[in-house]
Amino acid sequence: MAEKDYFAEHRGQFQWEDGDYTVTRTTVWSGPGCHDGCGVLYYTKDGKLEKVEGDPDCAYNQGTLCMRCLEMPEVVNNPRRPSKPLKRAGERGEDKWDEITWDEAYDIIEAKVREIWRDYAPESIACMIGTGRANCWQIPYMCYSAFGSPNFCLGFLSGESCFQPRSAAMASMSGDFFIADCSQQFESRYDEENTEWRCPELIINWGCNAVESNSDNFYGGWIVDCMQRGSKMITVDPSLTWLASRSEIWLRLRPGTDGALAMAMLNVMIKEDIYDHDFVEKWCYGFDELAERVKEWTPARAAEICWVDEADIVAAARMYAGAKNAAMQWGLPIDQAVMGIPTAQALNALWALTGNIDNPGGNIVIRNAFDQNVSYNYGYNNLPAEVQAKRIGAEYPLMSKAGFSSTAHSDSILQAIETGKPYPIRMLWLTSTNPIANMASDAPRVYRALKTLDFVVVNDLFLTPTAVAFADLFLPAAMSPERDMQRVWWVPLRGMKKVCQYGECKSDDTIVTEIGKRLHPENFPWNNDQEWTDNILRTETPGYDGGYHELVERDIWVYPGFQYYKHEKGLLRADGQPGFSTPSGRIELWNTVFSLWGYDPLPDWAEPSNSPYSSPELYEKYPFVLTTGARHIEFFHSEHRQPELTSRELYPDPCFEMSPKSAADLDIKEGDWCWLENHRGRCRQKLRINPTLDDRVVRADHGWWFPEKDAAEPSLYGVFDSNINNLLPQCENGVTGYGAPYKNQLCKVYKCTEENSKEMPSICVSTKDGYSKAMDESNGDVKVGAIYNG
Amino acid sequence: MAKALMIDYEYCTGCHTCEVACRKSLGLDSGQFGIHILKDGPRQIEGTKKWELNYLPVPTSLCDLCAERSEKGMDASCAHHCPTHCLVVGNVEDLAIEVGKKANRALFVPLA
Numbered sequence: 001m002a003e004k005d006y007f008a009e010h011r012g013q014f015q016w017e018d019g020d021y022t023v024t025r026t027t028v029w030s031g032p033g034c035h036d037g038c039g040v041l042y043y044t045k046d047g048k049l050e051k052v053e054g055d056p057d058c059a060y061n062q063g064t065l066c067m068r069c070l071e072m073p074e075v076v077n078n079p080r081r082p083s084k085p086l087k088r089a090g091e092r093g094e095d096k097w098d099e100i101t102w103d104e105a106y107d108i109i110e111a112k113v114r115e116i117w118r119d120y121a122p123e124s125i126a127c128m129i130g131t132g133r134a135n136c137w138q139i140p141y142m143c144y145s146a147f148g149s150p151n152f153c154l155g156f157l158s159g160e161s162c163f164q165p166r167s168a169a170m171a172s173m174s175g176d177f178f179i180a181d182c183s184q185q186f187e188s189r190y191d192e193e194n195t196e197w198r199c200p201e202l203i204i205n206w207g208c209n210a211v212e213s214n215s216d217n218f219y220g221g222w223i224v225d226c227m228q229r230g231s232k233m234i235t236v237d238p239s240l241t242w243l244a245s246r247s248e249i250w251l252r253l254r255p256g257t258d259g260a261l262a263m264a265m266l267n268v269m270i271k272e273d274i275y276d277h278d279f280v281e282k283w284c285y286g287f288d289e290l291a292e293r294v295k296e297w298t299p300a301r302a303a304e305i306c307w308v309d310e311a312d313i314v315a316a317a318r319m320y321a322g323a324k325n326a327a328m329q330w331g332l333p334i335d336q337a338v339m340g341i342p343t344a345q346a347l348n349a350l351w352a353l354t355g356n357i358d359n360p361g362g363n364i365v366i367r368n369a370f371d372q373n374v375s376y377n378y379g380y381n382n383l384p385a386e387v388q389a390k391r392i393g394a395e396y397p398l399m400s401k402a403g404f405s406s407t408a409h410s411d412s413i414l415q416a417i418e419t420g421k422p423y424p425i426r427m428l429w430l431t432s433t434n435p436i437a438n439m440a441s442d443a444p445r446v447y448r449a450l451k452t453l454d455f456v457v458v459n460d461l462f463l464t465p466t467a468v469a470f471a472d473l474f475l476p477a478a479m480s481p482e483r484d485m486q487r488v489w490w491v492p493l494r495g496m497k498k499v500c501q502y503g504e505c506k507s508d509d510t511i512v513t514e515i516g517k518r519l520h521p522e523n524f525p526w527n528n529d530q531e532w533t534d535n536i537l538r539t540e541t542p543g544y545d546g547g548y549h550e551l552v553e554r555d556i557w558v559y560p561g562f563q564y565y566k567h568e569k570g571l572l573r574a575d576g577q578p579g580f581s582t583p584s585g586r587i588e589l590w591n592t593v594f595s596l597w598g599y600d601p602l603p604d605w606a607e608p609s610n611s612p613y614s615s616p617e618l619y620e621k622y623p624f625v626l627t628t629g630a631r632h633i634e635f636f637h638s639e640h641r642q643p644e645l646t647s648r649e650l651y652p653d654p655c656f657e658m659s660p661k662s663a664a665d666l667d668i669k670e671g672d673w674c675w676l677e678n679h680r681g682r683c684r685q686k687l688r689i690n691p692t693l694d695d696r697v698v699r700a701d702h703g704w705w706f707p708e709k710d711a712a713e714p715s716l717y718g719v720f721d722s723n724i725n726n727l728l729p730q731c732e733n734g735v736t737g738y739g740a741p742y743k744n745q746l747c748k749v750y751k752c753t754e755e756n757s758k759e760m761p762s763i764c765v766s767t768k769d770g771y772s773k774a775m776d777e778s779n780g781d782v783k784v785g786a787i788y789n790g
Numbered sequence: 791m792a793k794a795l796m797i798d799y800e801y802c803t804g805c806h807t808c809e810v811a812c813r814k815s816l817g818l819d820s821g822q823f824g825i826h827i828l829k830d831g832p833r834q835i836e837g838t839k840k841w842e843l844n845y846l847p848v849p850t851s852l853c854d855l856c857a858e859r860s861e862k863g864m865d866a867s868c869a870h871h872c873p874t875h876c877l878v879v880g881n882v883e884d885l886a887i888e889v890g891k892k893a894n895r896a897l898f899v900p901l902a
Contacts, residue, residue, distance in 0.1 A: 064871050064874075212803075
């Protein structure tokens with residue numbers, strides 16, 4: 001007798017009953033969450049989410065899940081969730097609220113928007129979201145098509161340094177986006193018999209601890225799946241990640257030196273003549289110029305800069321060039337450097353020089369399923385050209401005009417709030433972004449600036465420090481299982497089915513539609529979330545043959561066809577000719593568009609402004625290189641800090657890491673609360689000894705706040721106490737506007753004592769105007785390190 | 791026939807999925823585990839550039855090998871959800887053979 005197989009019994013069903021439960025097969029998208037969209041089975045009882053099971057039939061995650069999806073009911077049913085719109089009753093920061101109806105909330109918003117339109121202009125309204133959320137198209141659409149403003153961007157993310165620099169570098173250099181090929185574009189995974197996919201001989205994990213971060217629509221488990229099928233690993237990371245421990249070569253580089261390392265690998269490949277001549281001759285432009293540029297980037301020079309062995313750099317370059325197919329999965333450290341764009345150019349050049357371009361098991365050209373391009377620019381064309389021209393940051397053509405996931409420039413919006421130039425920003429809309437806990441690289445500066453605004457709406461899952469500090473109106477947001485929608489990021493196209501409702505929370509789609517209908521009804525012809533989803537699927541998703549019901553109930557996820565070597569087949573260019581979608585038709589090692597815009601057309605690297613070599617006097621005072629922002633599986637940025645959650649049980653306190661020797665030299669021990677401090681400010685975190693670190697490097701957590709602490713100021717859920725963004729600058733970007741030095745700063749470390757802990761950072765910032773506050777008269781910027789109220 | 795849990799600890803990344811999946815499946819309170827991940831390392835192997843770093847999920851006395859799920863024709867929750875597919879539940883006799891086919895595997899028999 002065949003054994004019972006529950007999942008086989010329900011294969012192909014979108015919903016079924018299981019005892020008291022209704023089971024719904026659907027997909028997830030943050031928040032709460034991450035950058036992936038895994039297939040799940042939601043178990044609901046009496047309209048409440050009780051359990052989440054990974055869907056074994058979904059090729060994306062193959063039944064597996066991270067702990068954050070498994071604990072999702074704890075987040076969805078969390079008693080701290082506001083269930084109604086809240087109107088501020090006291091002063092900003094007092095945490096006094098009146099519950100109001102949605103209609104009252106919309107009345108207030110409509111009146112305020114019309115007031116700004118009358119007294120200023122539509123562009124005086126800015127809208128921001130967090131990273132990788134499901135609302136990456138609704139909020140931009142509202143900004144452009146309801147408010148009439150071109151000023152949409154991420155929540156004060158300095159230099160837009162989350163995938164956007166890498167996107168812009170790839171698109172301008174090669175005309176498309178590239179991802180590491182772990183067979184994720186095929187529904188039949190790891191299938192060398194029925195697809196053309198071949199397992200990468202080598203995977204380079206560059207600045208991305210994929211198994212913890214699952215970033216950029218890339219599920220880290222796929223790398224391990226490939227390792228089990230024979231892939232060898234090279235890992236580039238300042239700390240020994242699990243993947244590094246399984247790697248042939250671990251390049252333990254100094255934070256912020258990725259570009260130097262890449263330049264040296266290019267140097268080795270060209271000098272030793274081990275690059276792919278055939279590919280370079282046929283498909284690359286500007287090789288000679290690149291060869292000339294990297295000549296001076298010897299491995300010896302890079303070894304000195306990067307703090308890695310010269311022999312390891314050479315070995316890594318040889319191994320990469322020698323592999324018959326090799327994929328690179330890269331991460332945020334590329335973006336989070338002032339030299340982010342040139343570093344991304346160097347890494348793109350490595351793929352090209354090794355011929356790992358759109359080949360099986362290399363870096364493949366990927367587009368969104370069914371050519372759906374509904375993202376940060378959705379609805380932008382509803383704006384008149386003269387309003388588009390007013391986008392803040394329009395002076396950065398790569399960011400604002402080129403159309404590569406372009407947005408306004410967050411740092412310039414901050415400066416516009418501070419100075420009123422080029423024009424005032426008076427209203428801010430924040431959806432699922434918590435800048436002072438997470439994205440704002442100079443959190444105290446953003447705190448001060450946002451206090452000056454006329455009107456702030458915060459729309460989020462929980463009352464956050466950002467909501468309490470600034471919101472005049474708080475709108476409670478629906479979570480993933482509470483929304484009917486669709487989402488695409490590369491592949492597959494995914495549907496989401498609403499299975500539960502919490503209080504009066506509303507989805508992003510609903511809120512945007514209901515506000516849009518009041519302000520610009522002609523741009524909002526749909527009446528509900530299902531109709532909007534239907535509209536996108538039928539008008540913006542050309543290759544898909546269905547609407548909302550077909551996607552959510554029939555298909556759930558859909559994979560488009562995929563072909564390798566598209567450049568050879570004339571599938572990339574609008575004119576149908578072979579080649580890449582660039583002016584030269586080739587991958588531009590020497591970037592034509594950059595040259596037209598006056599940017600360096602070639603990859604390069606330079607020291608971060610605060611480093612042992614560029615600022616030796618600072619280094620003397622602050623003798624550790626500080627890197628921040630590494631992910632932990634328990635959290636998605638500033639999410640998952642509620643004390644009821646399993647996440648918080650498993651990772652209760654903010655932690656920083658240093659080597660055993662450095663800790664011993666400072667006489668501090670595992671678990672000691674310590675101050676991390678530099679010329680800009682300080683914060684406190686707990687020491688975790690990490691024996692794999694260079695003695696000169698410190699790694700600190702980001703995104704911490706404490707929902708169990710007082711909401712009202714001066715506490716603000718303790719948001720500044722452990723906030724590493726007290727030590728980081730804002731508005732220090734690359735020439736393109738992209739990139740910011742989140743991961744390459746300096747600091748010192750000393751143990752917390754009663755004596756030195758009398759004034760906690762939250763009090764210093766929220767009552768004494770502390771940390772980096774003085775304005776530089778010469779350029780309107782805030783003077784770095786001007787104030788430190790220790 | 792007794793059932794066993796086979797772990798390929800070459801590929802356990804220590805991600806907590808099995809711990810949380812198990813807890814949700816058994817309805818355990820916070821602080822309780824039906825499977826718990828132990829960690830060895832990171833420790834540099836003397837005279838080499840290699841590092842020892844291993845995670846090993848160990849079933850506790852609360853592990854019933856997902857009896858209730860098994861009854862319904864579902865695999866064990868830890869094995870089902872593991873992002874690197876490094877846990878397998880099966881008959882002890884089959885897994886006793888399987889375990890020797892690759893290095894870095896461990897076999898647990900939570901219930902004789």
